[in-house]
Amino acid sequence: MFTQVPQPLAYAEALLAQFAALSRAANDADLLGCFVRGLAELSGCELTQLYLLDATHTRLSMNAECLDGILQPREAASLPVDYDGDQLLQFSLCQNRVVCLGELSSSLHETGFLPAQAAPWQSLLCVPIVNHQKAVEGLLMCASRRHLDLQGFAPSLGQLGSLVLGQLHLLQRLRRPSHETRPAQTSVPSANGYGLIGKSASMRHTYSMISKVLHSPYTVLLRGETGTGKEVVARAIHDFGPRRSKAFIVQNCAAFPENLLESELFGYRKGAFTGADRDRAGLFDAANGGTLLLDEIGDMPLSLQAKLLRVLQEGEIRPLGSNDTHKIDVRIIAATHRDLSVMVSEGKFREDLYYRLAQFPIELPALRQREGDILDLARHFADKTCAFLQRDPLHWSDAALDHLASYSFPGNVRELKGLVERAVLLCEGSELLAEHFSLRVEIVPAHSSFNLRERLEQVERGLLLDCLRKNDGNQTLSARELGLPRRTLLYRLGRLNINPGEFNA
16 A cells, blocks of 8 residues: 555554544544645645535535645635536546546646646545445545645545544534434435426435435335336436446346346357357446346346346356356346235245345335326426427416326326327327326216125226236236236136226337
8 A cells, every 4th residue: 555655654654643633533623624634744735625425425515625734714605515517526426436637737627626826736636535335425635736646645545534434423423412313304305306307205205215325335126116217216326326427227127038138137158059159248247337227126037036146245247158257346226016025925036135135225106196296297298298299388278287187197107108298199289188188087976876796896897907007908917916816817807898908008
């Protein structure tokens, strides 16, 4: 660690002294001030800064600064609310990579976060600070007016920064009285948080859950009914997280038979099987450094589940036909509309894989649980469709809005999107009307002359219709969800004169 710094022994002694000084800090201000002063002494730089992410891990702010040996007062009014526009800082933060520049004045990099000086800044070092869970929580920055080689300081200063993070969290816990519960987080992402649409309480909870896992390496399991937007949420986690500059790849585990799915995921070597005339990289390699969404993970064959478990545990893969393994760095997001815990109890899903996938589950709400979001989503889909068709935006009649608001949408957001797009195509004027929407609303007679058998048939019919709509007419999935043999389901559909083909997506 010290081979690339001048006078390694003296530097190591100075570093130990800084560790000891930081461990004695009695409050946040002393700790952060001691840290940035120590950075200046160790690196020999005239300017040192500390940036930390906020509680939601979405906003980067400067928390301490030392210039020419003097701590600079932090006046909130004179500092940016967020350093999102500073590309050097964001690159180091999001990519978890050290940035070291020795010719800063002649480079094209934006350095608006550095204070204006008569003499230009020449050297810069930016080091991500990670917590004990290896998640990035901030950055330390050193800059000098001289041409310095600062690369050798990065490992030790990064370790020093990790100590500061731990001490900062400890001081915050000690300040909190033992009887006091942790206050609820009142600041939530915006109504359109992470590019998602919705202001309902259930969606605000979803935004909060996304913010807690956005910058961490944990595997995410997205659960929810068909059509709730699991792929959209997975893409939001990727696009707003530290891997956003890398690939986002989606694989539906139900779309391929077992042997093809394995070769798709892991790749293969030439000669691995008949027709393998060349090496082919799999999706794990294609997503290296980025995110791989495994959709419908509940449909993955048991034999492949064991191989996926090894990928999650060891971070390495072995392509088909190869004797060698190699490391990969991929964030796995799994999604399913099925209850994996029930599948575990039935022996259809590996228990060890289930607990590994469910490190951080996020339950996506059904559209009927998102009070007030239906109309916002409908307007959004209508505007997008009009833009795609290159026609003027349409107005909404009150009857059309009331018509949508009163419907339960068993197909969730996907069903709403299809209905709105169809309505825009049907609309020949400038206003969307109720008759443009073909909603399957079951009318319940007001009289109560039905006998018990007729009433039971009506309830059964409603359950079967809802289940078929939710599963896009898939009889196998519907039978499994209803707990019926497929043959029994077909018999009941025929008896009630229900055609499953009407619900195919």
